[in-house]
Amino acid sequence: MAMQVNSAGGKPVKEFGGVIFVRKDSPINTLSDLKGKKFMVVKASSFGGGQMALRLLLQNGIDYKKDFAEFKEGGKHDNVVLAVKNGAMDAGTVRTDTLEAMAKEGKISMADFKIINPIKDGFPFVRSTELYPEWPMAAAKHVDAAKVKKFGDALLAVKSDSDAAKKAGIIGWAPPADFKSVRECLKALKYGAFAN
Structure with missing residues:
Protein backbone atom coordinates (compact mmCIF):
# COMPACT_ATOMS: atom_id res chain seq x y z
CA MET A 1 0.00 0.00 0.00
CA GLY A 9 16.53 17.53 9.36
CA GLY A 10 13.36 17.96 7.32
CA LYS A 11 14.66 15.88 4.41
CA PRO A 12 12.88 12.64 3.45
CA VAL A 13 14.47 9.33 4.43
CA LYS A 14 12.92 6.21 2.89
CA GLU A 15 15.47 3.67 4.14
CA PHE A 16 16.96 2.62 7.43
CA GLY A 17 19.63 0.31 8.72
CA GLY A 18 21.20 -1.05 11.85
CA VAL A 19 24.10 0.40 13.80
CA ILE A 20 26.46 -1.69 15.91
CA PHE A 21 28.22 0.32 18.60
CA VAL A 22 30.51 0.03 21.61
CA ARG A 23 31.79 2.46 24.22
CA LYS A 24 34.47 4.83 22.94
CA ASP A 25 37.03 3.27 25.31
CA SER A 26 36.28 -0.30 24.19
CA PRO A 27 39.05 -2.44 22.69
CA ILE A 28 36.47 -3.69 20.15
CA ASN A 29 37.16 -2.17 16.73
CA THR A 30 35.91 -4.69 14.16
CA LEU A 31 33.07 -7.13 13.69
CA SER A 32 35.40 -10.06 14.39
CA ASP A 33 36.35 -8.46 17.73
CA LEU A 34 32.75 -9.04 18.85
CA LYS A 35 33.25 -12.81 19.18
CA GLY A 36 33.23 -13.87 22.81
CA LYS A 37 31.76 -10.55 23.97
CA LYS A 38 28.43 -9.54 25.54
CA PHE A 39 26.04 -8.36 22.81
CA MET A 40 22.56 -6.85 23.10
CA VAL A 41 19.78 -6.37 20.56
CA VAL A 42 16.39 -4.76 21.06
CA LYS A 43 14.86 -8.15 20.22
CA ALA A 44 16.05 -10.94 17.96
CA SER A 45 12.70 -10.52 16.19
CA SER A 46 13.17 -6.75 15.72
CA PHE A 47 14.15 -5.96 12.14
CA GLY A 48 15.99 -2.67 12.74
CA GLY A 49 16.93 -3.42 16.33
CA GLY A 50 18.32 -6.87 15.72
CA GLN A 51 17.94 -8.75 12.46
CA MET A 52 19.82 -6.35 10.20
CA ALA A 53 22.90 -6.55 12.42
CA LEU A 54 22.52 -10.29 13.02
CA ARG A 55 22.56 -10.83 9.26
CA LEU A 56 25.70 -8.69 8.92
CA LEU A 57 27.37 -10.67 11.70
CA LEU A 58 26.37 -13.97 10.06
CA GLN A 59 27.81 -12.75 6.75
CA ASN A 60 31.06 -12.17 8.65
CA GLY A 61 31.19 -15.58 10.31
CA ILE A 62 29.59 -14.67 13.63
CA ASP A 63 26.59 -16.70 14.79
CA TYR A 64 24.76 -14.90 17.57
CA LYS A 65 23.46 -18.19 18.94
CA LYS A 66 26.92 -19.50 19.76
CA ASP A 67 29.68 -16.90 19.29
CA PHE A 68 28.87 -14.41 22.07
CA ALA A 69 29.76 -14.79 25.75
CA GLU A 70 26.29 -13.41 26.43
CA PHE A 71 23.39 -12.46 24.15
CA LYS A 72 20.52 -10.42 25.55
CA GLU A 73 17.43 -8.57 24.40
CA GLY A 74 16.92 -5.07 25.80
CA GLY A 75 13.27 -4.76 24.81
CA LYS A 76 13.63 -1.09 23.81
CA HIS A 77 16.22 0.79 21.77
CA ASP A 78 17.08 3.13 24.64
CA ASN A 79 17.71 0.15 26.96
CA VAL A 80 20.30 -1.25 24.55
CA VAL A 81 22.12 2.07 24.25
CA LEU A 82 22.18 2.62 28.00
CA ALA A 83 23.34 -0.95 28.71
CA VAL A 84 26.37 -0.37 26.47
CA LYS A 85 26.96 3.15 27.83
CA ASN A 86 26.87 1.86 31.42
CA GLY A 87 29.17 -1.09 30.65
CA ALA A 88 26.59 -3.80 31.32
CA MET A 89 27.05 -5.00 27.73
CA ASP A 90 30.13 -4.79 25.49
CA ALA A 91 28.24 -3.97 22.30
CA GLY A 92 24.75 -3.47 21.01
CA THR A 93 22.68 -2.75 17.95
CA VAL A 94 19.76 -0.41 17.34
CA ARG A 95 18.07 1.01 14.27
CA THR A 96 19.60 4.00 12.54
CA ASP A 97 18.60 7.38 14.00
CA THR A 98 18.36 6.03 17.58
CA LEU A 99 21.75 7.30 18.74
CA GLU A 100 21.21 10.69 17.13
CA ALA A 101 17.71 11.00 18.66
CA MET A 102 18.99 10.10 22.14
CA ALA A 103 21.84 12.60 21.77
CA LYS A 104 19.39 15.31 20.71
CA GLU A 105 17.29 14.51 23.81
CA GLY A 106 20.39 14.85 26.01
CA LYS A 107 20.34 11.18 27.10
CA ILE A 108 23.77 10.42 25.62
CA SER A 109 26.65 12.00 23.77
CA MET A 110 27.62 10.59 20.39
CA ALA A 111 31.25 11.05 21.49
CA ASP A 112 30.75 8.31 24.11
CA PHE A 113 30.44 5.65 21.41
CA LYS A 114 32.40 4.05 18.60
CA ILE A 115 30.59 2.66 15.55
CA ILE A 116 31.63 -0.80 14.41
CA ASN A 117 31.78 -1.36 10.64
CA PRO A 118 30.86 2.27 9.91
CA ILE A 119 29.46 2.97 6.45
CA LYS A 120 29.92 6.56 5.32
CA ASP A 121 28.05 7.25 2.12
CA GLY A 122 25.95 10.34 2.69
CA PHE A 123 23.18 8.60 4.64
CA PRO A 124 22.21 11.08 7.39
CA PHE A 125 22.65 8.67 10.34
CA VAL A 126 25.50 6.47 11.57
CA ARG A 127 25.12 2.89 10.41
CA SER A 128 26.84 -0.47 10.16
CA THR A 129 24.53 -2.45 7.90
CA GLU A 130 23.16 -2.10 4.42
CA LEU A 131 20.01 -0.03 4.05
CA TYR A 132 16.53 -1.51 3.83
Missing part, protein backbone atom coordinates in the same frame (compact mmCIF):
# COMPACT_ATOMS: atom_id res chain seq x y z
CA ALA A 2 2.54 2.57 1.17
CA MET A 3 5.92 3.02 2.85
CA GLN A 4 6.70 5.36 5.74
CA VAL A 5 8.94 8.36 5.01
CA ASN A 6 10.97 9.57 7.99
CA SER A 7 12.72 12.89 8.41
CA ALA A 8 16.37 13.80 8.79
CA PRO A 133 13.18 0.08 2.86
CA GLU A 134 11.37 1.87 5.70
CA TRP A 135 8.31 0.37 7.36
CA PRO A 136 5.44 -0.56 5.02
CA MET A 137 1.71 -0.36 5.51
CA ALA A 138 0.24 -3.50 4.02
CA ALA A 139 -3.10 -5.28 3.83
CA ALA A 140 -3.97 -8.95 4.10
CA LYS A 141 -5.04 -10.68 0.88
CA HIS A 142 -8.64 -11.09 2.05
CA VAL A 143 -9.22 -7.33 2.47
CA ASP A 144 -11.40 -5.75 -0.22
CA ALA A 145 -9.21 -4.23 -2.96
CA ALA A 146 -11.30 -1.03 -3.15
CA LYS A 147 -10.83 -0.45 0.59
CA VAL A 148 -7.09 -1.10 0.29
CA LYS A 149 -6.82 1.44 -2.53
CA LYS A 150 -8.84 4.03 -0.62
CA PHE A 151 -6.71 3.61 2.51
CA GLY A 152 -3.47 3.63 0.48
CA ASP A 153 -4.53 6.80 -1.33
CA ALA A 154 -5.30 8.43 2.02
CA LEU A 155 -1.82 7.56 3.32
CA LEU A 156 -0.14 8.90 0.19
CA ALA A 157 -2.11 12.15 0.59
CA VAL A 158 -0.63 12.84 4.05
CA LYS A 159 1.43 16.04 3.84
CA SER A 160 4.51 16.72 5.96
CA ASP A 161 2.87 19.72 7.64
CA SER A 162 -0.30 17.81 8.58
CA ASP A 163 -1.17 17.06 12.21
CA ALA A 164 -1.01 13.33 11.44
CA ALA A 165 2.56 13.52 10.10
CA LYS A 166 3.71 15.81 12.91
CA LYS A 167 2.23 13.55 15.60
CA ALA A 168 3.82 10.49 13.98
CA GLY A 169 7.16 12.30 13.60
CA ILE A 170 7.33 11.50 9.89
CA ILE A 171 7.23 13.37 6.61
CA GLY A 172 4.48 11.15 5.25
CA TRP A 173 4.08 8.09 3.07
CA ALA A 174 5.40 7.05 -0.35
CA PRO A 175 4.59 4.27 -2.80
CA PRO A 176 6.02 0.97 -1.54
CA ALA A 177 9.58 0.00 -2.43
CA ASP A 178 10.92 -3.38 -3.46
CA PHE A 179 11.25 -5.40 -0.25
CA LYS A 180 13.50 -8.08 -1.76
CA SER A 181 16.37 -7.10 0.57
CA VAL A 182 14.11 -7.63 3.59
CA ARG A 183 13.15 -11.11 2.38
CA GLU A 184 16.83 -11.93 1.79
CA CYS A 185 17.68 -10.86 5.34
CA LEU A 186 14.92 -13.01 6.82
CA LYS A 187 15.96 -15.97 4.64
CA ALA A 188 19.58 -15.68 5.78
CA LEU A 189 18.44 -15.72 9.41
CA LYS A 190 15.90 -18.50 8.74
CA TYR A 191 13.28 -16.37 10.44
CA GLY A 192 9.48 -16.52 10.31
CA ALA A 193 8.17 -17.93 7.04
CA PHE A 194 11.78 -18.82 6.12
CA ALA A 195 12.43 -20.93 9.22
CA ASN A 196 12.48 -24.18 7.24
Whole structure:
Protein backbone atom coordinates (compact mmCIF):
# COMPACT_ATOMS: atom_id res chain seq x y z
CA MET A 1 0.00 0.00 0.00
CA ALA A 2 2.54 2.57 1.17
CA MET A 3 5.92 3.02 2.85
CA GLN A 4 6.70 5.36 5.74
CA VAL A 5 8.94 8.36 5.01
CA ASN A 6 10.97 9.57 7.99
CA SER A 7 12.72 12.89 8.41
CA ALA A 8 16.37 13.80 8.79
CA GLY A 9 16.53 17.53 9.36
CA GLY A 10 13.36 17.96 7.32
CA LYS A 11 14.66 15.88 4.41
CA PRO A 12 12.88 12.64 3.45
CA VAL A 13 14.47 9.33 4.43
CA LYS A 14 12.92 6.21 2.89
CA GLU A 15 15.47 3.67 4.14
CA PHE A 16 16.96 2.62 7.43
CA GLY A 17 19.63 0.31 8.72
CA GLY A 18 21.20 -1.05 11.85
CA VAL A 19 24.10 0.40 13.80
CA ILE A 20 26.46 -1.69 15.91
CA PHE A 21 28.22 0.32 18.60
CA VAL A 22 30.51 0.03 21.61
CA ARG A 23 31.79 2.46 24.22
CA LYS A 24 34.47 4.83 22.94
CA ASP A 25 37.03 3.27 25.31
CA SER A 26 36.28 -0.30 24.19
CA PRO A 27 39.05 -2.44 22.69
CA ILE A 28 36.47 -3.69 20.15
CA ASN A 29 37.16 -2.17 16.73
CA THR A 30 35.91 -4.69 14.16
CA LEU A 31 33.07 -7.13 13.69
CA SER A 32 35.40 -10.06 14.39
CA ASP A 33 36.35 -8.46 17.73
CA LEU A 34 32.75 -9.04 18.85
CA LYS A 35 33.25 -12.81 19.18
CA GLY A 36 33.23 -13.87 22.81
CA LYS A 37 31.76 -10.55 23.97
CA LYS A 38 28.43 -9.54 25.54
CA PHE A 39 26.04 -8.36 22.81
CA MET A 40 22.56 -6.85 23.10
CA VAL A 41 19.78 -6.37 20.56
CA VAL A 42 16.39 -4.76 21.06
CA LYS A 43 14.86 -8.15 20.22
CA ALA A 44 16.05 -10.94 17.96
CA SER A 45 12.70 -10.52 16.19
CA SER A 46 13.17 -6.75 15.72
CA PHE A 47 14.15 -5.96 12.14
CA GLY A 48 15.99 -2.67 12.74
CA GLY A 49 16.93 -3.42 16.33
CA GLY A 50 18.32 -6.87 15.72
CA GLN A 51 17.94 -8.75 12.46
CA MET A 52 19.82 -6.35 10.20
CA ALA A 53 22.90 -6.55 12.42
CA LEU A 54 22.52 -10.29 13.02
CA ARG A 55 22.56 -10.83 9.26
CA LEU A 56 25.70 -8.69 8.92
CA LEU A 57 27.37 -10.67 11.70
CA LEU A 58 26.37 -13.97 10.06
CA GLN A 59 27.81 -12.75 6.75
CA ASN A 60 31.06 -12.17 8.65
CA GLY A 61 31.19 -15.58 10.31
CA ILE A 62 29.59 -14.67 13.63
CA ASP A 63 26.59 -16.70 14.79
CA TYR A 64 24.76 -14.90 17.57
CA LYS A 65 23.46 -18.19 18.94
CA LYS A 66 26.92 -19.50 19.76
CA ASP A 67 29.68 -16.90 19.29
CA PHE A 68 28.87 -14.41 22.07
CA ALA A 69 29.76 -14.79 25.75
CA GLU A 70 26.29 -13.41 26.43
CA PHE A 71 23.39 -12.46 24.15
CA LYS A 72 20.52 -10.42 25.55
CA GLU A 73 17.43 -8.57 24.40
CA GLY A 74 16.92 -5.07 25.80
CA GLY A 75 13.27 -4.76 24.81
CA LYS A 76 13.63 -1.09 23.81
CA HIS A 77 16.22 0.79 21.77
CA ASP A 78 17.08 3.13 24.64
CA ASN A 79 17.71 0.15 26.96
CA VAL A 80 20.30 -1.25 24.55
CA VAL A 81 22.12 2.07 24.25
CA LEU A 82 22.18 2.62 28.00
CA ALA A 83 23.34 -0.95 28.71
CA VAL A 84 26.37 -0.37 26.47
CA LYS A 85 26.96 3.15 27.83
CA ASN A 86 26.87 1.86 31.42
CA GLY A 87 29.17 -1.09 30.65
CA ALA A 88 26.59 -3.80 31.32
CA MET A 89 27.05 -5.00 27.73
CA ASP A 90 30.13 -4.79 25.49
CA ALA A 91 28.24 -3.97 22.30
CA GLY A 92 24.75 -3.47 21.01
CA THR A 93 22.68 -2.75 17.95
CA VAL A 94 19.76 -0.41 17.34
CA ARG A 95 18.07 1.01 14.27
CA THR A 96 19.60 4.00 12.54
CA ASP A 97 18.60 7.38 14.00
CA THR A 98 18.36 6.03 17.58
CA LEU A 99 21.75 7.30 18.74
CA GLU A 100 21.21 10.69 17.13
CA ALA A 101 17.71 11.00 18.66
CA MET A 102 18.99 10.10 22.14
CA ALA A 103 21.84 12.60 21.77
CA LYS A 104 19.39 15.31 20.71
CA GLU A 105 17.29 14.51 23.81
CA GLY A 106 20.39 14.85 26.01
CA LYS A 107 20.34 11.18 27.10
CA ILE A 108 23.77 10.42 25.62
CA SER A 109 26.65 12.00 23.77
CA MET A 110 27.62 10.59 20.39
CA ALA A 111 31.25 11.05 21.49
CA ASP A 112 30.75 8.31 24.11
CA PHE A 113 30.44 5.65 21.41
CA LYS A 114 32.40 4.05 18.60
CA ILE A 115 30.59 2.66 15.55
CA ILE A 116 31.63 -0.80 14.41
CA ASN A 117 31.78 -1.36 10.64
CA PRO A 118 30.86 2.27 9.91
CA ILE A 119 29.46 2.97 6.45
CA LYS A 120 29.92 6.56 5.32
CA ASP A 121 28.05 7.25 2.12
CA GLY A 122 25.95 10.34 2.69
CA PHE A 123 23.18 8.60 4.64
CA PRO A 124 22.21 11.08 7.39
CA PHE A 125 22.65 8.67 10.34
CA VAL A 126 25.50 6.47 11.57
CA ARG A 127 25.12 2.89 10.41
CA SER A 128 26.84 -0.47 10.16
CA THR A 129 24.53 -2.45 7.90
CA GLU A 130 23.16 -2.10 4.42
CA LEU A 131 20.01 -0.03 4.05
CA TYR A 132 16.53 -1.51 3.83
CA PRO A 133 13.18 0.08 2.86
CA GLU A 134 11.37 1.87 5.70
CA TRP A 135 8.31 0.37 7.36
CA PRO A 136 5.44 -0.56 5.02
CA MET A 137 1.71 -0.36 5.51
CA ALA A 138 0.24 -3.50 4.02
CA ALA A 139 -3.10 -5.28 3.83
CA ALA A 140 -3.97 -8.95 4.10
CA LYS A 141 -5.04 -10.68 0.88
CA HIS A 142 -8.64 -11.09 2.05
CA VAL A 143 -9.22 -7.33 2.47
CA ASP A 144 -11.40 -5.75 -0.22
CA ALA A 145 -9.21 -4.23 -2.96
CA ALA A 146 -11.30 -1.03 -3.15
CA LYS A 147 -10.83 -0.45 0.59
CA VAL A 148 -7.09 -1.10 0.29
CA LYS A 149 -6.82 1.44 -2.53
CA LYS A 150 -8.84 4.03 -0.62
CA PHE A 151 -6.71 3.61 2.51
CA GLY A 152 -3.47 3.63 0.48
CA ASP A 153 -4.53 6.80 -1.33
CA ALA A 154 -5.30 8.43 2.02
CA LEU A 155 -1.82 7.56 3.32
CA LEU A 156 -0.14 8.90 0.19
CA ALA A 157 -2.11 12.15 0.59
CA VAL A 158 -0.63 12.84 4.05
CA LYS A 159 1.43 16.04 3.84
CA SER A 160 4.51 16.72 5.96
CA ASP A 161 2.87 19.72 7.64
CA SER A 162 -0.30 17.81 8.58
CA ASP A 163 -1.17 17.06 12.21
CA ALA A 164 -1.01 13.33 11.44
CA ALA A 165 2.56 13.52 10.10
CA LYS A 166 3.71 15.81 12.91
CA LYS A 167 2.23 13.55 15.60
CA ALA A 168 3.82 10.49 13.98
CA GLY A 169 7.16 12.30 13.60
CA ILE A 170 7.33 11.50 9.89
CA ILE A 171 7.23 13.37 6.61
CA GLY A 172 4.48 11.15 5.25
CA TRP A 173 4.08 8.09 3.07
CA ALA A 174 5.40 7.05 -0.35
CA PRO A 175 4.59 4.27 -2.80
CA PRO A 176 6.02 0.97 -1.54
CA ALA A 177 9.58 0.00 -2.43
CA ASP A 178 10.92 -3.38 -3.46
CA PHE A 179 11.25 -5.40 -0.25
CA LYS A 180 13.50 -8.08 -1.76
CA SER A 181 16.37 -7.10 0.57
CA VAL A 182 14.11 -7.63 3.59
CA ARG A 183 13.15 -11.11 2.38
CA GLU A 184 16.83 -11.93 1.79
CA CYS A 185 17.68 -10.86 5.34
CA LEU A 186 14.92 -13.01 6.82
CA LYS A 187 15.96 -15.97 4.64
CA ALA A 188 19.58 -15.68 5.78
CA LEU A 189 18.44 -15.72 9.41
CA LYS A 190 15.90 -18.50 8.74
CA TYR A 191 13.28 -16.37 10.44
CA GLY A 192 9.48 -16.52 10.31
CA ALA A 193 8.17 -17.93 7.04
CA PHE A 194 11.78 -18.82 6.12
CA ALA A 195 12.43 -20.93 9.22
CA ASN A 196 12.48 -24.18 7.24
